[in-house]
Amino acid sequence: MIYINELREGDTITETYFCKDKTVAQSKAGKTYYSLKLQDRTGIVDAKIWDLTNAIEHFESMDYIRITGQVTSFNNALQLNVRQARKAQEGTYDVADYMPVSPYNIDEMFKDLLELIDTIQEPHLNGILKAFFVEDSDFIKAFKKSSAAKAMHHSFIGGLLQHTLSVAQIADHIAGHYPLINRDLLVTAAICHDIGKVNELSEFPENDYTDVGNLVGHIVMGTIMVRTKASRIEGMPIDLLNKLMHCILAHHGKLEFGSPEKPKIIEALALSFADDMDAKLEAFTEAVEGDQTGEVWLPYNKMFETYIRKTDN
Secondary structure, X not given: OOOHHHOOOOOEEEEEEEEEEEEEEEOOOOOEEEEEEEEEOOEEEEEEEOOOOOOEOOOOOOOEEEEEXXXXXXXXXXXXXXXXXXXXXXXXXXXXXOOOEOOOOHHHHHHHHHHHHOOOOOHHHHHHHHHHHOOOHHHHHHHXXXXXXXXXXXXXXXXXXXXXXXXXXXXXXXXXHOOOOOHHHHHHHHHHOOOOHHHHEOOOOOOOEOHHHHHOOHHHHHHHHHHHHHOOOOOOOHHHHHHHXXXXXXXXXXHHHOOOOOOOOHHHHHHHHHHHHHHHHHHHHHHHHOOOOOOOEOOOEOOOOEOOEOOOO
């Protein structure tokens, strides 16, 4: 198989890809064409079908399609100019080749997360974590295969787990550096901060916002989920629960970033920094590793609002 990260300008290819999106558009001259987003496990490439001839058979978004086309370049990014396309027959492709997945072993990451949970000494916080990550098999199944975002960072199977573990490990380090921080509260909040994403985003191959995700959002949903689990834990201190919920509600740091609350306790502030750090460093990593130009300087990046440069390891 010719993976997307192997495409080079000038190549002519015949290959099967997953059609993540198909849009019917019109050129300035009024000519109808298709704009596609084609995906495999290594990335997504923009594709265009300029000539809707008999060589272009019917297919829709979310289909696996067999295409023939040429790799071109537009605005410093690779693009496929498709000349032939048809829906691929089942059995002619392996789904595992098309869905992006974490580069790390999912079971090993989950084991590391459970080991971190075992270090939480406050019994009520430990009880909340185990209610999710030990006792709730449906949640565990969804959590392991969820992404952490639609596109910006960790947008792959296992992405939510990878992001959560990383944020929790960063939080644990921060707690050891600043004695004022309640370590158990911060690490618990870090592990729980994005649990609402199991309901906010649909499973792959869609990986898109669900109806409840658009209406409520993962921050509020995650807070409700934590409160529901906590209601079943005998003797749960209301002050501790309120602090934990506040950390989740404030973890985006600013109101304009989607947080219902701004951080008002040190643990919430630390969590917002840890979350932002992991998201942005992962996004930077994905931009560098996904670059297909081979240049030291990468094209303008909307997330960082600047051009970014590769550095040697």
